[in-house]
Amino acid sequence: MNDGHGALSLLARGLAGVDVDVQPLARARAVLTGRRLLLPDNDEAVRLHRAMVAHAVAHLRYSTPARPARTLKPIGIAVVSALEDARVERLLCRDFPGLHGWFVAALPPAPDPLDLRFAALIARMDRVLLRAGAQDDNHWVNKARRLFDETVSRAGLEDYDAFRAVASILANDLGQMRVRFEPQDYAVPAPWRDDNSYLWDFGEAETPPDDAIALQQTGVRPPPPSDAPNEGNEAPPEGIADMELGRYTYPEWDRTQERLRPDWCTVIEKLPAWQGLGAAGTSAAAGHERIVPLALPRARHLDRTHRLRRQWEGDDIDLNAAIEVLVDRRLRLRPDARLFMRPGKGPRPSSVLVLLDLSESANDAGHGDGAVSLLDLEKQAALLLAASNARGIDRLAIHGFSSNTRAEVYYYRLLEFGQPLAAPSRAMIGAVRGRYSTRMGAALRHAASHLQAEPAGPRAILLVTDGAPSDIDVHDPKYLIEDARQAVAEARDAGVRSACIAVDGAADAYVRRIFGWRNYCIADDARSLPARLARMSTRLAAAH
Template identity: 45%
Template structure:
């Protein structure tokens, strides 16, 4: 081996001592300015170190390379793994190899910890930030992190170590698969062109993988995703439909039950004003408006008593007039009943859950829950409007507290014509279910209605959830607070959940008398008809 100037000669000697492998240790050539931050590169013959590393980072980089040389499989086929999955698997392997080296040489642990603590990103939800915190959490038992994903990674890693031992690479590969899948469900963005291993002392993972043809040859950022159902949008489709013309922003509070405070202006609703959407290709004949439910039209007139003229005798007034006559008192002549139109009694807003899970189908040839929601809501609107009541249909989904998407699909004053049907049926499923914020916005819209009874009916398939909340109770309590606030405004809030396990959270949110739980979505039209009948008959 040719003589190397310090510090690389010392690094080569240290690597030889730690791994019993004589590699060439050289400076890493200068990287282009638009490239990701430089990281060490390890191969079977060379270790290239960025000149930006200080002495402590260089020492940790050499120890990390030794851990890979001793304990890590090399040149594994990357196959169809997406870049974010490769990054998570590599981070788990980095921790596994380092812990094995720490078992043999406990002193190197301080090198790794110092470098990880210096590079950790304590805030943020980017892939690099989460991986930097997970890396520290896996080596530092004293590190505390409030993020659910980081805590889950630490728990799964410790369980695999306890049950299988650090030498079982397959066990830790399974841990990494679970964590990368979770990141996909969380829709964490990953740009493969800009990604760099968070800790500067760790190598770029090229030692671990045989990439063959790049899995990202087209240069598109890729993330781990769940398979989508036929006709449903991809989980990471962040753009609103092209048919949407305008976007209005509203800020709303959110109730934090843990600290018993209402966080002001915590959530942002993006309300979209939609044009007539481009219809999706139908699987069969284009459906028509669902027939109204069988319904006995109510007598919606008021009968005014004690009138000077009218269509019928007011018997009470006539008896009173006779009594006055016998007592010698004059009568005012107001002896008739007169019918006048009654004011509209009900304004109802039906709020559809448009979260991604509503697009699922129990069988390939059966309608999705979202399709059943849409048809049931349209049938209810047809029935209620035929009876003279006012009905609107809105939909919602959420992508963190910063983007709660709200879609007015059928307005109160809008005719239920072909364009309205098309808009309701074109609503697509995506993202998550931040119900409390959607309830607050729906209540704001419904509060502007002048009616004797104003009802807000929510159709959903599961308990509230969003990717930035990991406490399962948090959004349930916020939705309950929103429902109570709407009730104080004089609105009736009803919840219909198509989820056999919904009894507990539905009762918590809507109250025991104003929640309905359905084991099957096919029961939706009948239940909504019964609910409307109850409201219409008082």
């Protein structure tokens, strides 16, 4: 052991009150096992080594080692460990106030505010728990600080179980936010903290403790495989990946600043290719080959100028009417004086885009045995509408959307305008599933852009949703409601009417705010959705 590590051993003994053996380790992460501390072999990182020693001493003084980890999922272990690190450091700084500056000096640069991955959120939580004046605009990070401080005031820093309960709440929130956690790729963000192996017993008695700990240089080790699903880790869909068709940027309305943020949201237009396309007798691969969008010929433009006959006045004589006048005179009948023709417009085609909310909440089943999910009812209603050639609708499209922050608003074109409802389209609509959240404004803007390419005539978006707009990077409940309202106003100015069917008994306030008084209906019973969809779409198609 060199002189540097000898000095660190003396420092550890002075802080802990017991002998601590500090040894070099050719790794990047400190490891604490029993009273032996293995530090990265880097003589230049003197200040970081001091913080590492102080943190290890905090565990030796205040943490219970080798708690059973089998009952926790990997994401839970990581969150509990992070809060335990903060708790014991707070206790150590209470007893030795001068050590606080060691930890603050070792803080890495603040993560990118747009980085919502697990490690970035933990790093931001570490920062606000360590520095009283640190600010963060993330709801989860601020909730962690609030719950931590409330627990300190209510139960004190010594109550491990109280902080364990806080960790359970925060880990559950991360699961609801669908923050991915990959144990094999995760490293504790704070560079002075050890790998947390001191805290946990993973039940691998056949592995020598020191060897097992030395293997944990990249982060928390996952517990043995469990049959329970990993909260916060959604398994990727099997089979062929979604086909990306293009990316588009749209503004978003900031209600606090009362202005549009330009190029704020990215809409990723995709063609779904999930397993299960064989629902209509077509395999996933075969369906994928058949539904690749083609440059279909444009439907005949019906909004053309007509010659209106038998008019009271006009620019030309209607020859047919004139002949009938001569015939009537010979028969001594009163002739019809409408002898003229003038230009006029014929009937205009109607275009209705049914926009389905494909968020995770749509997967929830209704009440009762054998109840189907709202998403299944949405799909059934859309298929019935497309198959019925609904009265008054000349051109119908069925699209869907979900979102995973403003950077990933997924938009699926399930049935195009003018495309027949063939087997591949039926299979694709039947196989689509709900994921992520509901950033409604960006989806409405993209849907309106599709309708701009339609023939002039009644053009409308009919949104089917089960709840208010929301996303995991927005925590002001009114923010996305106001953005959706602005998107509806923009579409209206462009000649596109927007309406909504909400399968939510509490939807009245927000859908009225977004769509206006006469442009929505609420389906308290999801089973009424097909009939309501048919009636509302017909009414939109007939509007002028």
